[in-house]
Structure formats: structure tokens, C-alpha cells
Amino acid sequence: MGHGPAVKLGKDNASGYKTRLGIIMFIVYTLSYAVFVGINAVKPSLMQTIVAGQTLAVLYGFFLIVFALVLAVIYNRMCNAAEARLNR
Amino acid sequence: MIYAQSPLAIGLFITFVLFVLGLSFYLARRTTSAAGYYAAGGQIHWFTNGIAFAGDYLSAASFLGICGMIATAGYDGWMYSIGYLAGWMVALFLVAEPMKRLGKYTFTDALDSKFNSKGIQLMAAISTLAISVFYLIPQMVGAGVLVQPLLGMPHWVGVVIVGIVVTIIVATAGMASTTYVQFFKGALLLVFTTIVVVGVLTRGLTTQPDAGGRKAYHQFQNLQASVDESGTLSVPGYAPVANWQQTPYGKAGFVKLTKGDESSVWRVLQTPEGIELEEALTMTKLPDGTKLYNGADKHAGKFFPVGHIKELKVDGKAVAETGPVGPLAYLSALKDSTIVLWGKAYVKEGDVTTTVFYQKPTPGARMLRPGLKFKVDNATGTQKFNFISLMLALFCGTAALPHILIRYYTVPSQAAARKSTIVGIAAIGFFYVLTLFMGIGAMTNGVINLTDNNMSAPLLALSFGVVLFAIISSIAFSTVLGTVSGLIVASSGAIAHDLMDNFLGMKMTDKGKVLAGKISALVIGCIAIYLGIVFEGMNVSFLVGWAFAVAASANLPAILMILFWKKTTAQGVAASILVGLTSALGLILVSPDMWVRYGLLPQDAPISFNSPALISIPASFLALIIVSLLTQKSAVTEDAAETAGA
Numbered sequence: 001m002g003h004g005p006a007v008k009l010g011k012d013n014a015s016g017y018k019t020r021l022g023i024i025m026f027i028v029y030t031l032s033y034a035v036f037v038g039i040n041a042v043k044p045s046l047m048q049t050i051v052a053g054q055t056l057a058v059l060y061g062f063f064l065i066v067f068a069l070v071l072a073v074i075y076n077r078m079c080n081a082a083e084a085r086l087n088r
Numbered sequence: 089m090i091y092a093q094s095p096l097a098i099g100l101f102i103t104f105v106l107f108v109l110g111l112s113f114y115l116a117r118r119t120t121s122a123a124g125y126y127a128a129g130g131q132i133h134w135f136t137n138g139i140a141f142a143g144d145y146l147s148a149a150s151f152l153g154i155c156g157m158i159a160t161a162g163y164d165g166w167m168y169s170i171g172y173l174a175g176w177m178v179a180l181f182l183v184a185e186p187m188k189r190l191g192k193y194t195f196t197d198a199l200d201s202k203f204n205s206k207g208i209q210l211m212a213a214i215s216t217l218a219i220s221v222f223y224l225i226p227q228m229v230g231a232g233v234l235v236q237p238l239l240g241m242p243h244w245v246g247v248v249i250v251g252i253v254v255t256i257i258v259a260t261a262g263m264a265s266t267t268y269v270q271f272f273k274g275a276l277l278l279v280f281t282t283i284v285v286v287g288v289l290t291r292g293l294t295t296q297p298d299a300g301g302r303k304a305y306h307q308f309q310n311l312q313a314s315v316d317e318s319g320t321l322s323v324p325g326y327a328p329v330a331n332w333q334q335t336p337y338g339k340a341g342f343v344k345l346t347k348g349d350e351s352s353v354w355r356v357l358q359t360p361e362g363i364e365l366e367e368a369l370t371m372t373k374l375p376d377g378t379k380l381y382n383g384a385d386k387h388a389g390k391f392f393p394v395g396h397i398k399e400l401k402v403d404g405k406a407v408a409e410t411g412p413v414g415p416l417a418y419l420s421a422l423k424d425s426t427i428v429l430w431g432k433a434y435v436k437e438g439d440v441t442t443t444v445f446y447q448k449p450t451p452g453a454r455m456l457r458p459g460l461k462f463k464v465d466n467a468t469g470t471q472k473f474n475f476i477s478l479m480l481a482l483f484c485g486t487a488a489l490p491h492i493l494i495r496y497y498t499v500p501s502q503a504a505a506r507k508s509t510i511v512g513i514a515a516i517g518f519f520y521v522l523t524l525f526m527g528i529g530a531m532t533n534g535v536i537n538l539t540d541n542n543m544s545a546p547l548l549a550l551s552f553g554v555v556l557f558a559i560i561s562s563i564a565f566s567t568v569l570g571t572v573s574g575l576i577v578a579s580s581g582a583i584a585h586d587l588m589d590n591f592l593g594m595k596m597t598d599k600g601k602v603l604a605g606k607i608s609a610l611v612i613g614c615i616a617i618y619l620g621i622v623f624e625g626m627n628v629s630f631l632v633g634w635a636f637a638v639a640a641s642a643n644l645p646a647i648l649m650i651l652f653w654k655k656t657t658a659q660g661v662a663a664s665i666l667v668g669l670t671s672a673l674g675l676i677l678v679s680p681d682m683w684v685r686y687g688l689l690p691q692d693a694p695i696s697f698n699s700p701a702l703i704s705i706p707a708s709f710l711a712l713i714i715v716s717l718l719t720q721k722s723a724v725t726e727d728a729a730e731t732a733g734a
Contacts, residue, residue, distance in 0.1 A: 022181035029177045037479045044464040047457040053420045057457035072510045
């Protein structure tokens with residue numbers, strides 16, 4: 001069978017930790033996305049509310065994009081730390 | 089005619105093509121193994137891979153489609169950007185590292201890693217091919233569509249050029265050349281869209297868009313009209329129109345006026361002062377297929393580009409222009425202003441059908457929230473279902489696209505897979521922020537071609553001069569090259585590796601596997617050219633939506649359950665892909681949108697929604713769970729046999 005990675009990978013003791021962390025962060029982001037979709041579906045007029053000089057829709061859209069990057073960076077730092085700690 | 093053919097654009101595109109072809113032939117000398125061909129030897133740096141992710145993902149649909157949609161429908165177009173980006177969080181948090189750990193060359197490898205199941209190999213390969221073809225057709229048709237107005241060549245020439253170049257890229261060095269083409273394309277796209285957006289912000293907002301003094305904007309006229317007792321409408325300077333309300337135009341809220349030999353269409357508005365007529369634009373299709381733009385050939389230049397602000401306000405005060413502004417001040421001023429968007433109505437006179445484009449002044453705050461394209465205000469249950477289902481497909485589709493997933497095999501480690509995804513998220517997220525400003529820039533700078541809003545981004549660039557237009561146009565071509573090459577690699581892997589090598593068990597040497605991959609790429613390249621020509625003139629952008637819905641339904645449940653549910657069996661995975669694929673496709677084929685494409689009435693369709701994800705994704709999960717639970721015994725037996733044999 002021709003499966004398995006194309007390059008040889010070392011043992012990763014941090015794998016379990018990273019999986020749990022990924023699930024938690026996935027849930028956090030999914031909830032913020034679900035609230036965004038929910039407001040648009042149930043009360044779209046709320047998205048026209050002006051907050052800090054912008055519509056809520058614009059602010060929430062920027063938030064989802066920036067939040068994605070922030071979570072990604074935090075995830076990477078925590079994974080790096082775990083790999084350094086557990087794969088010595 | 090709105091477009092200008094640019095020798096500079098042709099020159100830049102040829103330069104880019106020669107560069108990537110040279111690079112491909114150079115890399116081909118180092119691509120002699122199957123690992124080299126299908127996974128670039130697993131040695132691509134994570135940063136390069138991350139930008140290549142952006143180059144792979146940001147297809148013509150993202151670059152041209154979203155900008156065009158924002159230009160004409162405001163925030164609703166940007167919802168696609170938000171949904172597409174959110175999908176990358178599924179890829180990063182759940183899929184990236186396991187995909188790298190489990191797979192070798194194709195997405196099927198990861199699904200089949202612990203089963204060695206013929207069922208999975210077949211179903212996953214079919215799913216890969218179906219998704220890739222759905223994605224491929226709009227890209228190839230897009231190549232032909234781009235080449236016509238920009239380079240003045242026929243549709244088929246564009247399709248053949250792109251098909252041949254991409255096939256050479258893939259057949260020479262496979263994933264290695266594809267990666268670098270996508271890297272350069274992604275980097276160019278980010279740099280030059282940033283330049284366009286800086287130009288938009290520096291120019292600021294104005295009620296008199298003039299492309300920086302290059303081109304005066306057409307001043308749309310309003311006329312005062314009167315109606316006498318007999319119902320005849322009179323306008324100074326125009327021939328009176330008797331019984332105007334009984335004509336097909338009158339019934340649709342318009343009136344057709346004539347002055348000498350020329351006729352024009354106006355929207356009828358009731359005002360306190362009486363009847364006011366507002367200038368509209370028309371596209372008339374004659375029975376022989378000829379199209380007239382505002383009553384004349386498209387080269388006559390009578391069909392004006394549109395997009396302007398009716399009333400511009402800054403801090404509550406009406407102004408003529410803002411001058412250079414920052415991004416937040418730009419959006420804030422827009423929110424307080426009134427923008428002229430454009431509606432569309434159809435008028436039928438015998439065999440002649442006329443599309444009338446009319447002005448729709450819209451408050452900026454209304455445009456900067458959802459609801460102009462998606463029916464979310466006072467929506468029925470079906471309309472809400474449609475909207476939620478679409479947002480679900482965008483969220484779940486990205487992490488299940490085979491041509492994206494194979495990028496995980498090109499990096500040396502799981503950490504590199506993770507880091508490259510983060511670079512991809514940063515690049516794609518930044519690009520999607522730029523799409524908002526590019527779309528709105530087109531909306532307010534008088535550059536929209538109402539008959540084809542996909543050209544909004546290149547035409548916005550044209551308003552800054554022919555050099556930027558030429559660069560953006562050549563990048564649009566390279567966008568097609570990057571995405572299509574990724575699709576052909578994924579498809580050739582599905583045929584040569586999944587079907588020939590694994591499913592059919594054809595014994596091949598390492599060099600034989602490379603040869604099989606190259607021949608497969610050649611065949612798929614020819615098929616892509618054929619499909620691109622056959623589908624000429626058809627609006628096939630909806631097929632990208634199919635690809636996302638099918639990927640989300642057929643692939644994602646299988647990927648997630650293999651990773652997170654220990655009772656998953658091979659039969660369960662195969663059943664999940666089958667149910668996801670057939671239910672998503674089946675629901676799409678009987679949807680109201682498809683009924684319209686069949687020439688039938690949408691209300692006669694068997695179902696009332698268009699987006700299948702909210703049904704097909706749960707159905708796929710359910711199929712996997714039920715079949716896995718029903719086949720637990722055989723899984724246990726297989727495990728025991730493996731243990732005994734070990």
C-alpha cells in the first residue's frame with residue numbers, strides 16, 4: 001500500500017495536546033462565526049447598528065478576519081512550546 | 089466599449105508565462121521520483137507553501153467574482169470573503185497536522201491510511217475528480233472570458249493558451265513547478281491589489297468620479313414630465329408617448345422616449361412635483377442573437393460604466409470630495425452617504441428582450457450590512473435556510489478541497505504544515521480585507537460594467553492608468569494558471585495514484601508512477617481545454633459553489649470522523665463519501681436555480697432551496713455513523729486478523 005507521509009516524520013509526543021488545543025480553538029472560532037451567521041439570519045437590521053463609527057456588520061467582519069489570525073498565532077505559539085517541551 | 093486592449097497586458101502575460109515555463113523545465117530536471125512529482129519531495133519551505141496556499145486558493149472566483157459582487161451588492165459580496173476565510177480555521181485547527189501525518193500524495197491517502205480499503209480508494213478518487221472538474225470548468229471558461237475583452241482574441245484562444253501552459257507546468261515538474269507558480273501568483277496578487285487599494289484610499293470619495301482626471305463620468309439625467317387627460321406623456325424635446333402605461337415598458341415602470349432617430353429608456357418616478365424621469369441603461373437582445381447596448385453596437389461607447397455617490401457626507405456635512413482618507417474613515421464616510429446602486433428589470437416586446445438597468449440610491453449604512461443580495465430581511469424559513477446553508481458550505485468546504493489538502497504533503501513536517509496554514513490565513517485574510525475596498529472602490533469610481541461585473545477589479549485598475557490595468561489583467565491570467573495547475577495535480581494524483589496504483593493495483597516502478605502522473609495530467613489538460621470551449625458563453629461560476637458544497641458534504645465528514653471517532657470503519661467512510669456526494673449533487677440538480685437553467689419555472693422545482701449543505705453534510709455524517717456501527721464486527725475481525733498476522 002502506498003500510504004504514509006512522503007517524508008519520514010519523527011515521533012510527535014505533543015500530538016495529543018495539539019489536538020485538544022485545536023478542538024478548543026475550533027469551538028471558540030466556530031461559536032463567533034455562528035453568532036455572526038445567526039444575527040444575519042434572525043435579525044439582520046441589527047447589523048446596521050453603528051458602533052465606533054462603523055456598522056456592526058463591518059466591525060464583525062473585520063473581527064472575524066483578525067480574530068482568525070490572532071487565534072492562529074496563539075495556537076502556533078502554544079504548539080511550538082508544547083513541541084519544545086514534550087519532544088526533547 | 090468599456091474595455092481597452094492593452095499591448096502591455098499581453099507583454100506582461102507573455103513574460104509571466106515564459107518565466108513559469110522556464111522555471112518548470114528547470115525544476116523538471118530535479119523531479120524524477122513519485123515523491124518529487126506528487127509532493128515536491130516534501131521539501132518546500134513553510135513560508136513558500138503558505139503563500140502558495142493563497143495562490144492556489146484565490147481563484148478567479150475570489151479575485152474577480154467577489155470584487156464584482158461587492159461592487160454591485162455591497163456587503164453581501166464580502167460575506168463570501170468572510171465565509172471562505174473562516175473555513176481556513178477548520179483546516180488549521182482540525183485538519184492540517186493530521187493530514188500531513190496520515191497522507192502521502194493525495195487526500196485519499198489520508199482517508200485510507202488505516203484501512204487500505206478499495207471502497208475508500210474508489211469513492212475518494214471519484215469525489216476528488218468531481219470536485220476538481222466542477223472547479224476546473226469555471227476557471228477555464230474564465231480564461232476565455234478574460235482573453236476576449238482584454239487581449240482581443242477569441243474565447244477558444246484563451247482556453248487553449250491556458251490549457252497548454254498549465255499542462256506543461258504540471259507535466260514537467262508536477263507539484264514542484266505548481267508550487268512556485270502559485271507562490272509567485274499569490275505574491276503578485278497581494279502586492280498589486282494592495283497598490284490598487286492604496287490608490288483607492290488616496291483618491292478618496294467623490295460625487296464626481298473622473299478616474300483621476302482621465303475620463304469624465306457620464307452625467308445621468310433627470311427630466312420633468314407631464315401626463316395629459318388622454319394619458320399621453322410629454323417631455324420637452326422628446327416625442328410624446330400615448331398610452332405609455334399600457335406598453336411593456338410602462339407596465340414595468342419605465343418609458344421609452346425618442347428624439348430624432350435615437351431612443352432611450354427612462355424610469356418613471358412619482359414625485360410631489362409630478363412625474364420625474366430618470367435615465368436608465370439598456371441591453372437589448374434581438375431575435376438573431378445580436379446585442380444592442382443602449383440601442384447601439386457595444387463599440388459605439390453608448391453603454392456607460394457606472395458607479396457613483398449621490399450624496400457624500402463627512403461628519404454630517406455634505407461635501408463634494410473627501411480627499412485622501414484612511415481605511416476606517418473611508419468606510420465611515422461611506423456609511424453616512426448615499427450610493428447609487430443599480431437594479432435590473434426585464435422587458436419583453438415580441439421576440440425582443442431588453443434588460444433595463446435602473447438607479448437605486450441606497451444609504452451607505454444599508455449597503456454596509458447584509459441584505460441586498462441575500463434575502464435575509466423579512467425572510468421566509470426557506471430563505472433563511474438557504475442563507476445558513478450557504479454560510480455552512482463556505483465554512484466547511486475549504487478544509488475538504490482536494491487541491492488544497494495536497495499542499496500539506498509538500499512541506500517537511502507537521503509543524504511546517506501548521507505554520508504554512510497560518511501564513512496562508514494571513515495572506516488570504518489580508519487579501520479579503522482588500523476585496524472590500526476594491527469592490528467599494530469600483531462601486532464609487534464609475535467603472536462598473538453592468539453586463540459583466542466580474543471585470544470590476546481590472547476596470548478599477550484601469551482608472552489608475554493603463555500600466556496598473558495591464559499588471560492586474562496579467563495577474564488575472566496568472567490567477568487562472570495557479571489554480572488550474574493545482575486542480576490538475578490533484579486530478580492526476582487521483583487517477584494515477586489512487587485509481588491506477590492503489591485501487592487497480594497496477595504494479596509500477598517509481599519512474600512508472602511519475603510517467604502515469606504526467607500522462608494523466610496531459611489527458612486532464614486536454615479535457616480541461618475541451619470543457620472550457622464547450623461551456624463558452626455559459627455562466628458557470630455556480631460550479632464553484634457546487635465544488636464547495638460537494639467537498640463539504642462528501643469529504644469533510646469522512647476526514648473529521650476518521651480523526652475523532654475511533655469506531656469509524658472503512659465501509660462507513662465509503663458510505664459517507666457516497667451519500668455526501670450524491671445528496672449534495674442530487675439536491676443541487678433539483679433546486680430552483682437549476683430549474684431556471686433547465687428553462688422551467690423555479691416554483692415548479694421539487695425543493696424550494698438552492699444550497700444543499702445543511703441537509704447533505706448531516707446526511708453524510710449520519711451515513712458514516714450508521715454504517716460504521718453496523719460494520720463494527722467486521723472491523724474487529726480485521727483488526728484481530730492483522731494482529732494475528734503481525
